[in-house]
Amino acid sequence: METETALAHLSELAVSYSLSVLGAIVLILAGIIAASVLQRWVGNSLRRFPNFDETLVRFLSGTVRYIVLALVLVAVLAQFGVQTASIIAALGAAGLAIGLALQGTLQNVAAGIMLLALRPFRVGEYVDASGIAGTIEEVGLFATELKTADGIYILAPNSELWNKAITNYSRNALRRFDLAIGIGYGDDIEKARKILIDLAEADERVVSVPEPSTFVGDLGDSAVVVTLRYWTATIDFWSARFDLTQAAKQAFDKNGISIPFPQRDIHYVPAEAPKPPAKPRRAA
Template sequence: MASASESQLGQLLGGWGEAFNGLQVLIVTYAFSVIGAILILIVGWSISRLLGRWVRSLLTRSHRVDPTVVGFFSVFVRYAVLVVVVIMVLGQFGVQTASIITALGAAGLAIGLALQGTLQNIAAGIMLLVLRPFRVGEYIDADGVSGTIQEIGLFATELKTLDGLYRMAPNSQLWNVPVTNYSRLPERRHDLVIGIGYEDDIEKAQSVLMDLARADSRVLSDPEPWAYVSELGDSAVAVTLRYWTKSADWWTTSREMTKAAKIAFDENGISIPFPQVTYSGSLDVEPREPEKTASEQAQ
């Protein structure tokens, strides 16, 4: 009995010894891999944070880059570095990184195809924020989508219409069409066209319009206002006053100038005719005798 117990004890100790020897071999074999992986993680984490801060600082100094883009790119750079770090760590333990990269590429392609419309809006949002065809507070018209810009996001742009309505437009819809920005340039031109009668004094009408332009402080002296005959219409002579104002004053000035022109023309006896048609000859039509039917003609 004693010899059997000693034999079992010896086998147990031998198994433990083999396991310990295997653990030693495993530690010696992967010690450098573990240490290298830890160092890669520490260094990679530090580099990702430094690069993120550097990108944020670089983009913040540029006045052409929107704050939304600054945060997006800084976070994107940081996580891109972390992905590379994780792949390098897996490579330290003998994992085939090529297969991981292939799998990530396939997953990215599948996600891209599934979210094609969303990614298109994100790409358009980034381009809008970088190139900045419009900014917050500016009034635009983009193929029927018009309003004052309230916020430019990565997915959509928020606008406020002239009648106080809220409108959200996908970024791709604003990026793929021509955009007219009514607020970007500091000065804007207006052509005030008024029709006068053919019997009225053209020189007097032009003089009245020029006096109105010179009397309004919102009308710029450079470029100088100009009054001229633009068209000889069917019922009136079109006299145009061309002047420039600050973009912020354009709407108010154009409306008030139109009203002032009507009042001034009335005071100076200049008529503003309405469309009319002149007939030559008499409008009287002689009554026609109704035609007889075949039975009546036979009688």
């Protein structure tokens, strides 16, 4: 009798647990399928936005997938009668502790998400973020890789870049430059201005709109500063600057326009000769 009761009890447990196992398998399979479907849907939806970074798309879609899988795990544990409330509380406490321990890292991740979403700079652009300057090599979730003009590698935390003003020298299509050259006070100002304008108009890298212009920018101590203002494509900025500076010097030399050195007039005022001491008077 006792044996029959035990067998009946075991059969009930077997049936009960088999149903739980079957339900857990169904939940796991359904959860994996749902996680994959949601991951693809989020990824495809985000890719519809122009200029949305692929790294951020993968991060957000992967995050959605892991959230769904975590919910499925909780549901499977509940299927076997496990008290999930305590597990969720423990996971929350562990997550809080991990978040406090990785506060700086999470801050970099948040800054990386904002940098990838707003795109203040892209790969290949030259930027300066309050002293952190270089060409962008790669933008990651934790840090950004840069290369300076002299080939030095920089790994900058994203929080450092996000919390500072960013100057992007490559973003706009055109850049302006003022080529200021000092000429002598006795030289012909109009002739110097015409030479500079002719140089700018002859250079194919100088755009016609806005058109180049010249003006007297300053009256210095030893020179009249004549300025050529012109615009070029950003990619041609440095080459045009170097070439036009050299061409301006050669053209001024050829046309007899001087570029004076700093000068200062010194007036010498001789001091008065010392007077001879007065002779003492003799007593009468």
